[in-house]
Amino acid sequence: MYIDAHIHLYDAEYKEIINDIIEEAFNHGIKYIVSVSEDSVTAIKNLGLSKLNRNILIGLGVHPWTAIYNPGDIDKTVEIILEYIDEIVCIGEVGLDKKYEDSIRMWDKQVDTFNKMISLALEYKKPLNIHSRRAARDVLHILNKRDVDQAYFHWYTDDLETLKNIIQHGYYIGFTPSITYSKRVKKLAYKTPLENILTETDGPVRYYGPLKDEITKPSHVTLIINEIARIKDMDPEYVAREVYNNFIRFYFKK
């Protein structure tokens, strides 16, 4: 049994093929797919998708890029989250981003929005599905300050020192198909205990390596499991089972 802990199923890339993708995923043993959203428009789309199959779980949240480029949408998204809070398994995709110049310029808005998302997560006891590109240390600092105990650092790519601190807090770390070709990501996986790992595709993001020129699908998480097993010299079935258990612990713990 496999899991895709972070994907954007509402993306235009999937529009024509959504039913095929879902069917293929479940045929490949994918048990759960978590589709996260970014703003009010994708929140509504995600709510529609969650009706397709009860194993498609959804998260709603304000993405840091929405805080940067479309701050006028924040209040509307929060209203939707509150209205549908019982239908979501997490608050996400939320977090902080330091990659672009705009993300530095809008830093205060990002932090303010992330704190709003954390307040929702704490009040309604939902885990956080977090974007932390080049800002994982800042994210971790805020999580600690706010006493958050359920957080998932999706597609983690920051430094090893911060990784160690994230693990110490019992948070989860996400690996994508980039693990099949990125030396840096392989090293991060080597350093992350299996009990802290979740697998995800972050589709429609595309990858290199064995997935070059392919549309990213939930069924591709099997590649991640096999690579983690290789890196850690473990049985792939064992790795898949443990990651599945991590997923249940993270998303279904109350």
Ligand SMILES: [Zn+2]
């Ligand atoms: Zn994402």
